[in-house]
Amino acid sequence: xxxxxxxxHGFSVILTPMNIVLMFVGIILGVLIxxxxxxxxxxxVAILLPLTFTMSPTSAIIMLSCIYWGAxxxxxITSILFNIPGEPWSVATTFDGYPMAxxxxxGAALTAAFTxxxxxxxxxxxxxxxxxxxxxxxxxxFGPPEFFAVYLLTFCSFVGMGKGSPFKIxxxxxxxxxxxxxxxxxxxxxxxxxxxxxDLMRGxxxxxxxxxxxxxxxxxxSMEEGLAFSGKSAKIDPKVVxxxxxxxxxxxxxxxxxxxxxxxxxxxxxxxxxxSFMSYGLAKKxxxxxxxxxxxEIEGVIAPETxxxxxxxxxxxxxxxxxxPGSPTAAVLLGGLLIWGLQPGPLLFVxxxxxxxxxxxxxxxxxxxxxxxxxxxxxxxASILRIPFSIIAPVIVVICAIGAYTVHNxxxxxxxxxxxxVVGYLFKKLDYPLxxxxxxxxxxxxxxxxxxxxxxxxxxxxSIMWSNPLVGxxxxxxxxxxxxPLISRxxxxxxxxxxxxxxxxxxxD
Amino acid sequence: xxxxxxSGAEVRSGVATYVVEAIVATCIVILGAxxxxxxxxxxxxxxxxxxxSGYFPFYIGIILCISGVGTLYQALFGKEKxxxxxxxxxxxxxxxxxxxxxxxxVLAVQFIGLYVASAIYIALFMIILGKFxxxxxxxxSFLVIALFFFMFEVWFKVPLFKGQFExxxxxxx
Numbered sequence: 001x002x003x004x005x006x007x008x009h010g011f012s013v014i015l016t017p018m019n020i021v022l023m024f025v026g027i028i029l030g031v032l033i034x035x036x037x038x039x040x041x042x043x044x045v046a047i048l049l050p051l052t053f054t055m056s057p058t059s060a061i062i063m064l065s066c067i068y069w070g071a072x073x074x075x076x077i078t079s080i081l082f083n084i085p086g087e088p089w090s091v092a093t094t095f096d097g098y099p100m101a102x103x104x105x106x107g108a109a110l111t112a113a114f115t116x117x118x119x120x121x122x123x124x125x126x127x128x129x130x131x132x133x134x135x136x137x138x139x140x141x142f143g144p145p146e147f148f149a150v151y152l153l154t155f156c157s158f159v160g161m162g163k164g165s166p167f168k169i170x171x172x173x174x175x176x177x178x179x180x181x182x183x184x185x186x187x188x189x190x191x192x193x194x195x196x197x198x199d200l201m202r203g204x205x206x207x208x209x210x211x212x213x214x215x216x217x218x219x220x221x222s223m224e225e226g227l228a229f230s231g232k233s234a235k236i237d238p239k240v241v242x243x244x245x246x247x248x249x250x251x252x253x254x255x256x257x258x259x260x261x262x263x264x265x266x267x268x269x270x271x272x273x274x275x276s277f278m279s280y281g282l283a284k285k286x287x288x289x290x291x292x293x294x295x296x297e298i299e300g301v302i303a304p305e306t307x308x309x310x311x312x313x314x315x316x317x318x319x320x321x322x323x324x325p326g327s328p329t330a331a332v333l334l335g336g337l338l339i340w341g342l343q344p345g346p347l348l349f350v351x352x353x354x355x356x357x358x359x360x361x362x363x364x365x366x367x368x369x370x371x372x373x374x375x376x377x378x379x380x381x382a383s384i385l386r387i388p389f390s391i392i393a394p395v396i397v398v399i400c401a402i403g404a405y406t407v408h409n410x411x412x413x414x415x416x417x418x419x420x421x422v423v424g425y426l427f428k429k430l431d432y433p434l435x436x437x438x439x440x441x442x443x444x445x446x447x448x449x450x451x452x453x454x455x456x457x458x459x460x461x462x463s464i465m466w467s468n469p470l471v472g473x474x475x476x477x478x479x480x481x482x483x484x485p486l487i488s489r490x491x492x493x494x495x496x497x498x499x500x501x502x503x504x505x506x507x508x509d
Numbered sequence: 510x511x512x513x514x515x516s517g518a519e520v521r522s523g524v525a526t527y528v529v530e531a532i533v534a535t536c537i538v539i540l541g542a543x544x545x546x547x548x549x550x551x552x553x554x555x556x557x558x559x560x561x562s563g564y565f566p567f568y569i570g571i572i573l574c575i576s577g578v579g580t581l582y583q584a585l586f587g588k589e590k591x592x593x594x595x596x597x598x599x600x601x602x603x604x605x606x607x608x609x610x611x612x613x614x615v616l617a618v619q620f621i622g623l624y625v626a627s628a629i630y631i632a633l634f635m636i637i638l639g640k641f642x643x644x645x646x647x648x649x650s651f652l653v654i655a656l657f658f659f660m661f662e663v664w665f666k667v668p669l670f671k672g673q674f675e676x677x678x679x680x681x682x
Contacts (some may be wrong), residue, residue: 051665167579171537174573178544181566190562193547216611223607224600390639391631395653398610398627402657405623405670414615422608429595430530449566456559 003130008146010357014365019062022055027370028377030070034394035078035381037222037389039271039396040087041071041312042328042438043214046207047403049336058355062362064336065316068329069121069363072272073310074381076113076305077374081106081382089272089308090317091506093281096293096300103296107240110378112298114304115248118371120306123259124266124313125363128320129152132349132360139346144453145464151447154324156249156270158436160481161268163506165431170425173436179204179445187452199412206441207407210332212417213434215400217424219393219425236378244298251302256284262310267318270325271435272311277506279307306416313363319344320356331442344396381448387498523598526591530584534577541573606638622672628654 032045045064052060075087093113100109111416153356155173158255182193183203194200248255258279265275280404283303284293293300315326316333325331337344342352349356372383404417427434440447458464465471480487519665548563548570555561584590596604610630617626631650641649661667671677 033525050667054666165580165583167583170572170576171534172579174569174576175537175540177569178540178566178573181544181548182567187559188562190551192551192562192566193544195547218609220604223603224596282586350522388639388642390635391649393607393632394610394634397607397614397625398631398653398657401618402623402661403629403668405662406667409668411619411670411671414618418612418615425582425604426529426533430526430533432533451565452560455564460555460560495562 003133004430006121006133006353006357007129007361008305010359010361011365013058013354014062014362019059019362022059022063023066023366023369024358024373026066026423027070027073027373029384030067030072030370031074031077031374031377031381032384033067034071034074034087035384036392036396036444037084037207039399040214040218041068042332043211043400043403044071045329045332045336047215047399049207049332049339050403050406052336053339057337057342058358060336060340061333061355061359062366064198064333065359065362066366066370068312068333069366070373071329072121072309073114073117073370075308076117077378077381078385080109080113080301082385089276089312090304091273092276092304092308093301095280095304095402096297099294099296100298100301100315102159105296107236108298109296109301110236111241111244112248112301114371114374116258116302116306117309118367119255119365120259120262120308120310121313121367123256124263124310125360125367127263127314128317128363129360132317132321132356135317136346136349139322140350142346144450144457145467145471146474148447148450148454149465149471149478150322150324151443151450153445153474153478154318154443155436156478156482156491157268158433158439161274162433162436163274166485168430168432169268169367169436172432172434173440176437176440177444179209180206180441181448186445186449187280192305199410201412202408204416204441205407205413205436206335208404208413208416209420209441210328210438211400211403212420213424213427213438214328215396215403216418216421217428219396219489220421220425223393224390236375241375247298248302251299252302254287255306257282257286258306259310262307262312263314264309265307266314266326269315269435269439271315271327272308273506275311276304276308280304289430313367316363320348320359321346323348323440323446328438331439335442490499523594523596523601526593526595527584529595530591531581534584537577538574538581541570541575543578544570544573556603581597610634618672619671620672621674621676623669624658625672625676627657 015230017393029048030041030044033039039047045067047282049064052063055063071087075085075090076093079085079090079093082102083094083098085091085094096112097109100106104406130262158173159166159169169344178193180203183191183201185192191201261279261282262272262275265278280303283299285292287293287299289299312327312329315330317326318336319325319330323334323343325334334344341357342348400417401414404413405411407413424434454464458467463473464471515577515612544566548566551563551566552561553563553567555564610633614626614630627663628650630652635646635649641648661669
């Protein structure tokens, strides 16, 4: 078991007092981010990224990934206690979580949510431990056409599996690519699309976009709704925790099914939000108590939380093994790796063993620490939401501005952040998905490089994308996904599909 | 903020969503055209040493235009034309109440730096929009900014923007 040896080596790398402290700090910051409106996993990590520049890459990634786990945990607190999903993936948790809180079973709901989050993440991390090295080994054989095909597959699957208008997904994606191409051309060194403005030479940093789109955009949206938090209070005492834990093994089938859905949706860039909805829907269909879902059924909390956490964790697999993130937050982590001089992708497993296995080991520990932290500190975080929004809103704007400035120490970036904020608000309201934009902005240069290299090899012949079974298969699959909206329409004519009953509530992510 | 008052029977007035949709789609088409034009001048074809700088962005621009036109068509002539109100007056007022001060704040950062501008911004936001007492607001904003100052300048050693006039230069950071 080579992987187990590597894993134990990873544990030995991370088990220093400093790293454990960073883990706790990360989790607490992460839960805070998950609880506050306007700060989420992606922009929270983006804002805190500059703080880690002075740390060693291993410590930095431990803290950042713990922030991510914390944010995943934190989303559940607001959904259950306040009926306000802190993160898009916890919308499905409100369906049964909030009714439970109304019936005075908030403690049980929270315990179930946190524990199933932990289980989902744990299953996903085990999967990463054994699958990621294999994927990386396989990907070592990839050439430029194969890599471009995988990029193509990533982006086409947004169109094929996304919700909402395919044109909007395409638009959002290509805006990302267009912004990514601004600045210095990585191949020829020519300046592109800068229109003579010297500050544009640096290009648009995706961190700025993430902070603006998700941070400022979210604040504007929350303001529009005139947020008033009126939540249930929660106290988790050990007795409730133990009682809930006793009940949980009964739902092992739901947990397992949800974990698998989450893992699948996380590896393909479907993301945590659709995973949580799909899992909730399936649990409702398969459960004996399906008809009671929505009125405070504990299974209705377990299913979406397990899936969301499993998806959020597995999104790191393609990021580590292929250098292709499965979610905006994974994209931000990837950006961090690049800043520390680490090249994500298959070679990472060969050249940076300490780092990779340290990260994977920290996923095990981080989730355990997260579970302990959230179970013990829920009342504290719930009280944060009672701080009036008129204090939280300006502080978050200030945090976003600081985050945007520290990326490049450039004042202009703060203006860009505001611009992205307005765009984010408009796009959110008009159901343009933001994840493809962010991913295209991160991967734009690399996708373009592999495309141009492939074209150089073939002297401009597109046929290189079908030059061997592997690249041909991936490309064909990508094209099927790209045209899936059309194909599914044809299929629907032949055989009318079943209606998805939660389609209306699911946010475009 | 006061809780959202349900307007109930009142009719929401404002711009219909499909109009905003169409405007955004038009902007996307224009953006696509700009990208196409820009990459055309860079050389979007095949040069002597391979694909030119504009090769990839050129196709991106084309897809951008196609998707913009598609959205525009769906917004204006689609089967489910969305005639719902995009934002009503009350909502727009709330959004602008955050957006405009935020823009003024960024302008202030340009001149007096992140720390001073942020302190003033938080305090004024609390007094004017949150209707807190001035003393409470000033103390809160001061504490928050002091925390940030120690976190960034002292602990993590990440210097922040001090503005063109550097009002905090006496602190020595």
